[in-house]
Amino acid sequence: MVAKRTQQLFDTLVGKATLKQKVYRNTLTTLNMLKKGMVQLTTKYEEVETDLSKEIPFTFKDRSEFEAELKFAGDTLVFMMHTNVFEFPRDHTVMKTPYINEDIERSYCGVINIFNFLSDSFKYQRMNDAGYLIGRLFVNKDMHYFVEGKRELGFLYSNFGTSEVNAENIADILESAIYYTINFDLLVPPYDNIKEVMVQDFITALDSMQMKTGKRMGFRFQADINGK
Numbered sequence: 227m228v229a230k231r232t233q234q235l236f237d238t239l240v241g242k243a244t245l246k247q248k249v250y251r252n253t254l255t256t257l258n259m260l261k262k263g264m265v266q267l268t269t270k271y272e273e274v275e276t277d278l279s280k281e282i283p284f285t286f287k288d289r290s291e292f293e294a295e296l297k298f299a300g301d302t303l304v305f306m307m308h309t310n311v312f313e314f315p316r317d318h319t320v321m322k323t324p325y326i327n328e329d330i331e332r333s334y335c336g337v338i339n340i341f342n343f344l345s346d347s348f349k350y351q352r353m354n355d356a357g358y359l360i361g362r363l364f365v366n367k368d369m370h371y372f373v374e375g376k377r378e379l380g381f382l383y384s385n386f387g388t389s390e391v392n393a394e395n396i397a398d399i400l401e402s403a404i405y406y407t408i409n410f411d412l413l414v415p416p417y418d419n420i421k422e423v424m425v426q427d428f429i430t431a432l433d434s435m436q437m438k439t440g441k442r443m444g445f446r447f448q449a450d451i452n453g454k
Contacts, residue, residue, distance in 0.1 A: 245331055245367060246311040253336025253365045254292075256391050257307045260338070261286070261294045263396045283345075296400075297345055301407050304341045304357075311336055320372070325387030332386075335364040340375070342407050360406055363399065365391060373399060375406075 228236070264286040271284040287295040292307040313334050314321050326333045340361040347355035361375025372386045389395065 245334055248367045249311045249334050249336050249365070250309070252367065252369050252391070253307055253311075253338065256336075256363070256365045256369075256371070256396075257292065257294065257305065257338055259391065259393065259396045260305055260400065261288060263393070263400050264294060264296050266397075267296075267400060296404075298404065299408075300345050302343045302345045302348060303403055303407060304343065306339045306341065308337045308339065320386060323386060325370075332366050332368060332370070335366045338363040338365070340403055342410065358410075360410070361403060371395070373402075 268284055268286045271279070282299050284298045285296075287297070289295050289304070292309060294305045296303045296305075311334055320326060321333060339359055340363065341357045342360045343357040344355060346352070347357070361373050363371060363373050365371045369391045370386055371389055371391050
């Protein structure tokens with residue numbers, strides 16, 4: 227016969243694991259919905275193609291079970307799902323919402339990170355180039371979500387209790403990510419950052435195309451002008 231304390235231990239273990247499995251499945255479902263949304267966007271782009279747009283790529287690539295890529299113009303967005311489930315710190319704003327206070331299990335979330343890279347970084351294998359995390363999509367056991375990110379991608383934490391993952395909201399997330407990326411321009415790095423270069427480093431860079439490039443090279447991303 228299992229002791230009461232041991233049974234409680236097993237019940238807690240099974241309960242927590244079951245919760246995390248549900249969150250994991252919901253997050254993977256959300257990523258697959260994002261992939262489907264990207265396919266639909268590429269189809270729509272082809273339908274409205276003009277002579278000018280034919281020269282501008284807009285393509286989707288299913289990189290793996292947990293990754294998806296959307297390439298447009300000179301940018302590439304990579305959506306990457308983390309395979310683990312997280313809970314927010316107790317002092318996080320979302321933990322103070324009525325939605326979480328009613329059921330603490332709602333604070334357990336899966337995460338889909340949204341990265342922005344220059345397409346040329348992959349094309350020319352410039353391994354030193356910088357990419358940027360422009361948003362994080364959190365999904366919980368109820369298929370509710372919120373997006374933590376910059377400008378167009380930022381949602382209010384108070385919407386967590388009412389925002390559900392569905393095709394319409396997925397389309398909004400994708401379009402917001404694209405809008406943000408289009409307006410997140412490549413800036414010239416400060417002159418003092420590159421005024422000196424060793425000959426050996428310069429030759430190596432020419433041979434391997436490893437001159438470091440990033441949209442905010444030389445600047446801290448979180449301190450970009452006008453909140454970008």
